[in-house]
Amino acid sequence: MEQVPPVGKVVQITVTDGYDLVKGSKGDTPVTVIRAEFNQVVLGDSAKTTVSPDGTAKYNFTSSFEFSPEGGITLDDLAHKPVFLTVTEVLPKEKKQKEEKTLVLGQAVVDLLPLLEGETSFETMLPLHPVQGSPLEAPRPGVKQCSLEVKVFVAEPLLTTVQAAGSNLLKVTLEAAYSVPESFNPLGPPQNYMVGLQVPALGEVKTLCGNHTEAKACYERTVSFVVDASEMHFIFLRLGLIYLEEKEYEKAKKTYLQACKRSPSCLTWLGLGIACYRLDELTEAEDALSEANALNNYNAEVWAYLALVCLKAGRQLEAEQAYKYTVKLKLKDEALLAEIHMVQEMVGFGDPSF
Numbered sequence: 494m495e496q497v498p499p500v501g502k503v504v505q506i507t508v509t510d511g512y513d514l515v516k517g518s519k520g521d522t523p524v525t526v527i528r529a530e531f532n533q534v535v536l537g538d539s540a541k542t543t544v545s546p547d548g549t550a551k552y553n554f555t556s557s558f559e560f561s562p563e564g565g566i567t568l569d570d571l572a573h574k575p576v577f578l579t580v581t582e583v584l585p586k587e588k589k590q591k592e593e594k595t596l597v598l599g600q601a602v603v604d605l606l607p608l609l610e611g612e613t614s615f616e617t618m619l620p621l622h623p624v625q626g627s628p629l630e631a632p633r634p635g636v637k638q639c640s641l642e643v644k645v646f647v648a649e650p651l652l653t654t655v656q657a658a659g660s661n662l663l664k665v666t667l668e669a670a671y672s673v674p675e676s677f678n679p680l681g682p683p684q685n686y687m688v689g690l691q692v693p694a695l696g697e698v699k700t701l702c703g704n705h706t707e708a709k710a711c712y713e714r715t716v717s718f719v720v721d722a723s724e725m726h727f728i729f730l731r732l733g734l735i736y737l738e739e740k741e742y743e744k745a746k747k748t749y750l751q752a753c754k755r756s757p758s759c760l761t762w763l764g765l766g767i768a769c770y771r772l773d774e775l776t777e778a779e780d781a782l783s784e785a786n787a788l789n790n791y792n793a794e795v796w797a798y799l800a801l802v803c804l805k806a807g808r809q810l811e812a813e814q815a816y817k818y819t820v821k822l823k824l825k826d827e828a829l830l831a832e833i834h835m836v837q838e839m840v841g842f843g844d845p846s847f
Contacts, residue, residue, distance in 0.1 A: 501561035502651060506576055506603060507644045508539065511550035511621070513637045514580070514598070514629075522546055524583045525598065527641075529556040531576045532566060541583055548639075560651060568609065571651070576603035578641060580621060582628075599623040601641045614646040618822060620791055638790065726756040733764045742771045753781075759789035766798055778802050793822035797829050804836045804843045812843040 508527055524543050529536040539554035560566050578601040584594045601619040621639035623629040629639055729752035736745035749765035752758075762785035769778035779802045785795045796818040803812035816833065824830050837843035 501559035501565065502647055502649065503557050503559055504605070504608065505555055505557045505646045506536070507555040507646070508552045508578060508641055509644060510642045511542075511544070511552060511580065511639070512642070513548045513639045514544045514550055514621075523598075524585075525550060526581050526583060526595075527552055527554055528579045528581065529554075529576060530579070531558055532570055532574055534558070536576075560647075568651070571605045571609055575605065577601075578603065578619070578643070580639075580641070596627070597624050598627045598629050599639060601643075603643055603645065605645065608645070608647060608651050611650055611652065613648070613650055614644065616642070616644045616823070618642055618791060640791075726752060726758070726761075729755070730760055730764065733761075733768075737764065737767055737771075740771070742768045746772065753784075757784070757788075759785045759792055759795070762788065763792065763795050763798070766795070770798055770802060775802055775805055779806075790818075791822060793819055793824040794826065794829070796822060797824050797826070797833060800833055800843065801836060804833070804840055807840070809842045812837075813845050816843055817845065 506529060508529075511525070511527075514523070514525065522544050524541050526541055527539040529538075536556035536558055537554075539552050542550050542552050544550045558566060560571065580598045580600070582596045582598050584596060586593060599621040601621050603617070603619065607615045619641045621629070621641055623639070729748055733745050733748040733752065736742070736748060746765060746768035749761055749768060752761040753765055762781045766778045766781035766785060769775075769781060778798070782795055782799050782802065785792065786799065789795070796815050800812055800815035800819055803809075803815055816837075819830075819833070833843070
């Protein structure tokens, strides 16, 4: 009997909308296209789409590629390589101009790792990072960062239940870089940079094993005798998180304050905001969470705690807006979401569906 060759599974990436794309190089309603690329292959280009005066673009652009464990695109490719979405402005033709000129506005990155965690579809809101020289590059007061709404779909899971249970995926997110050398400046052609990951320190190994007591002791000793080290940002984040989990909120506040002074980031301000909220210091909590939101307004947990602060402060409109973004960005912390619902019921507002 003739064997049937294995059939690959098609992964679809759909860009539904673009937001806050207000200004182009030739006016406030630029004509744009999106190019999707994966594994150094162009998946396709969208139709030309005009951005409306309010900054919204309706793309409804779908591209796809075939995943095949027998060859071509593999599991390693999905784990290591994102989909790149490049937004380009099509400039209006001038007199005697034969070919259209274009200008790259920015680029968004789609992480496909959820497909290796058993999901068959997910939606995400991605920041559009302006490229050098883009009209979107200069920040404008009161204007949010440009973003793309993206949906990813595959008809059936890429991994079997047994494969998913036996996997050992480790996801690492590089949030910020500090004291970047001048050689990193984007001069000339685009360049790629690699980041090394150290083997976890003793305290981190104990944390991974669930031994918070010993891990906390290791981190506390490190903080007590290390005066200045490049790894201290990570140490403060881990120690602060342990304090939060053990409800030692004063210690968590002190730890995150030190981190915010030495190397502020979205996560340090978020930790400080959570500690202050748990201490019922609402003003301080809101200040810290606002700083976190300014650094990364796509963190669902930041919006969740802002919603709680506004609920406790009796500010209905702001509470509903923060809750809307919490849901839109798909908060994964079920306990925190349940807490928000409980407070909403207690105060009688905060959910637009009420």
